[in-house]
Amino acid sequence: METELSKQLGIEHAVFGFTPFPAVAAAISRAGGLGVLGAVRYTAPDALERDLEWMQQHTGGKPYGLDVVMPAKKVEGVTEADVEAMIPPGHRRFVRETLAKYGVPELPEGEASGWRVTGWMEQVARSQLDVAFDYPIRLLANALGSPPPDVVERARGRGVLTAALAGSAKHARRHAEAGIDVVVAQGCEAGGHTGEIATMVLTPEVVDAVDPLPVLAAGGIGSGAQIAAGLALGAQGVWLGSIWLTTTEADLHSRALTRKLLAAGSGDTVRSRALTGKPARQLRTAWTDAWDDPGGPGALPMPLQGLLVAEALSRIQKYETGPLLGTPVGQIVGRMTSERSVREVFDDLTRGFERAVDRINRIAGRS
Amino acid sequence: METELSKQLGIEHAVFGFTPFPAVAAAISRAGGLGVLGAVRYTAPDALERDLEWMQQHTGGKPYGLDVVMPAKKVEGVTEADVEAMIPPGHRRFVRETLAKYGVPELPEGEASGWRVTGWMEQVARSQLDVAFDYPIRLLANALGSPPPDVVERARGRGVLTAALAGSAKHARRHAEAGIDVVVAQGCEAGGHTGEIATMVLTPEVVDAVDPLPVLAAGGIGSGAQIAAGLALGAQGVWLGSIWLTTTEADLHSRALTRKLLAAGSGDTVRSRALTGKPARQLRTAWTDAWDDPGGPGALPMPLQGLLVAEALSRIQKYETGPLLGTPVGQIVGRMTSERSVREVFDDLTRGFERAVDRINRIAGRS
Numbered sequence A, B: 001m002e003t004e005l006s007k008q009l010g011i012e013h014a015v016f017g018f019t020p021f022p023a024v025a026a027a028i029s030r031a032g033g034l035g036v037l038g039a040v041r042y043t044a045p046d047a048l049e050r051d052l053e054w055m056q057q058h059t060g061g062k063p064y065g066l067d068v069v070m071p072a073k074k075v076e077g078v079t080e081a082d083v084e085a086m087i088p089p090g091h092r093r094f095v096r097e098t099l100a101k102y103g104v105p106e107l108p109e110g111e112a113s114g115w116r117v118t119g120w121m122e123q124v125a126r127s128q129l130d131v132a133f134d135y136p137i138r139l140l141a142n143a144l145g146s147p148p149p150d151v152v153e154r155a156r157g158r159g160v161l162t163a164a165l166a167g168s169a170k171h172a173r174r175h176a177e178a179g180i181d182v183v184v185a186q187g188c189e190a191g192g193h194t195g196e197i198a199t200m201v202l203t204p205e206v207v208d209a210v211d212p213l214p215v216l217a218a219g220g221i222g223s224g225a226q227i228a229a230g231l232a233l234g235a236q237g238v239w240l241g242s243i244w245l246t247t248t249e250a251d252l253h254s255r256a257l258t259r260k261l262l263a264a265g266s267g268d269t270v271r272s273r274a275l276t277g278k279p280a281r282q283l284r285t286a287w288t289d290a291w292d293d294p295g296g297p298g299a300l301p302m303p304l305q306g307l308l309v310a311e312a313l314s315r316i317q318k319y320e321t322g323p324l325l326g327t328p329v330g331q332i333v334g335r336m337t338s339e340r341s342v343r344e345v346f347d348d349l350t351r352g353f354e355r356a357v358d359r360i361n362r363i364a365g366r367s
Helices: A004-009 A022-031 A045-058 A080-084 A089-101 A122-132 A149-157 A169-177 A199-210 A224-232 A242-246 A255-263 A286-292 A304-318 A331-335 A342-363 B004-009 B022-031 B045-058 B080-084 B089-101 B122-132 B149-157 B169-177 B199-210 B224-232 B242-246 B255-263 B286-292 B304-318 B331-335 B342-363
Strands: A015-019 A034-038 A064-068 A139-142 A161-166 A182-186 A215-218 A237-240 A269-272 A280-283 B015-019 B034-038 B064-068 B139-142 B161-166 B182-186 B215-218 B237-240 B269-272 B280-283
Touching (some): A015 A022, A015 A242, A015 A342, A022 A064, A022 A342, A034 A045, A034 A139, A064 A122, A080 A304, A089 A304, A122 A149, A149 A161, A161 A169, A169 A182, A169 A199, A182 A199, A199 B199, A224 A237, A224 B342, A237 A242, A242 A255, A269 A286, A331 B199, A342 B342, B015 B022, B015 B242, B015 B342, B022 B034, B022 B064, B022 B342, B080 B304, B089 B286, B122 B149, B139 B182, B169 B182, B169 B199, B199 B215, B215 B224, B224 B237, B224 B342, B237 B242, B242 B342, B269 B286
Parallel strands (some): A064 A139, A139 A161, B182 B215, B215 B237
16 A cells, blocks of 8 residues: 555555554554654653653654644743633533532542643643654644644754644645645544544545645544545545554553443544534543533633543543543444454554455456 | 446446436436436426436436435325424514515415425325336435335336435444345435435445445545545445536526535535424525524424425525525535536546546555
């Protein structure tokens, strides 16, 4: 599965695997794809450094990438306390009441919430970059808008390709103007932040919009047939995130969540603002229902919502509160029905791709 | 573009074109696909008979099909007046006020609304079938649920394949149990009634769910690359509806609507209950916004909503009231940027398919 882009990156298969887990990212790279480590969880640069060091030792010399969250809009001199002060008391009460309704215990004294809003702030992303550029990353992706011009410049100077996610042709053109090397066209069926346009429609639109830049198809891809479909649509590769969540190398910190993912069908996700304030596809839970309920206070805009719910999400995850327990995941969750190693998943993808190519050739009368 | 199903139907290309316009359906069949005429507009059997007679004379002996709307739930002895009586006065007032706000004139005295709820009622669909079975239709599709067992039986006796639309694997399995021959997996990006699962995810799920029954991929398909993607996903053909709306053979009765379709982007549709009471993708307009507004009365359930808005839609269309003017259409509306003949569109589809196959073979290292 070879395209201009995969050749440029020196990978065997044009399969890009996004994951927050170093062990998964490294296994994807070893299997012949490009493992892309999501950095949003790292608020301390030394934690990122430790994990990149680990990646370096476990990718067998294969290329890998990093995904940061660097918001397009610069927020100068704003502290977390400033942002905290913007949250209405009624919303805090709603969080308390919802947690109480489901009997979610408090965190033990001294235990901080895992996820902090700071991971979304530019200064944090920049300190992550200072660390990352010390490692031979081959791709730097930005999950939210285009990275600033100096970052694009810095990456280019080091031979690192830059990528950015787009949910519409308009966003994709903006990335192209910002000098991005690769656009990830992320359809509405994808996990995490998405627009409303499906991969089937979005991919060729983005390909046309940024031609000759390479495009990766993302959203709804978790099998070899879906990879073939994404590539048929004009993509130079595919970007998969959800499918790795139930691999044996993934570390969700919750068996209950893994079981929930394995049991969920394609209709069990929802595009909700409950998590970050921007629409993101995730498991539909009593928690997302509460925030999406027209009778409730509704989610706050980014970054307020993320800050508001950070501690609550840590508690829900720690105590595995069944009805509230969720995670960002795409509609292909319906295909994730057993725990397998990254290698098994990857081999299944490449074999399925070959079968889909056989099939399409038979239909086209070429075999 | 040949599959088991296309061979069984005796068509050159596994492209199924759904359209309410006989001239479009006939042109699709002549071009080598299967034109499927939508019958919901025909409330009088003689109008359907006249158009099928016309089809018979203009398809050049090529096969064609018919699409009826036969609700799964039987409503015995209910008249249109009974249904009318169930509509709350507040909803009637909202219709009047919304039309007044945009200055939509009344219909001239004696001019009836074109669309009636009766087209959705079983007795009408059955009288349509009595007519249709006199013609050599090759496929009988049902747009809403599985057709009743006796209809499936009757079709089988005459060598007519039956098809039904499904928005989930569960619906698809129900169709298979009802003895349907072909399942149309319709993704959320499609025009008209849709579920929430995208074509990329839905197609392989439905293929697996009803194996070995043939599946058509529908939703988001308006180019040869999208056809290749649909077939790579395991479908035995593709079902296209929206793309024909701006062909020169289509008769939308409104130049303003044609212009609106040609100008719309993929982000200009919405899945709304405004039209029929069930979620259907359509152009987003001030009319859909009014019904989707949480501050408004909201749409009534099917069939009440269709009956409630029938006259209003006739008025909006007749007087081409720009902000309110809409039609069911899928996200591929963004690709419909010029009026072309059905033949031009069809040739573009088959050429694009061949290019996509070339492309996928290059990526797979087979050329």
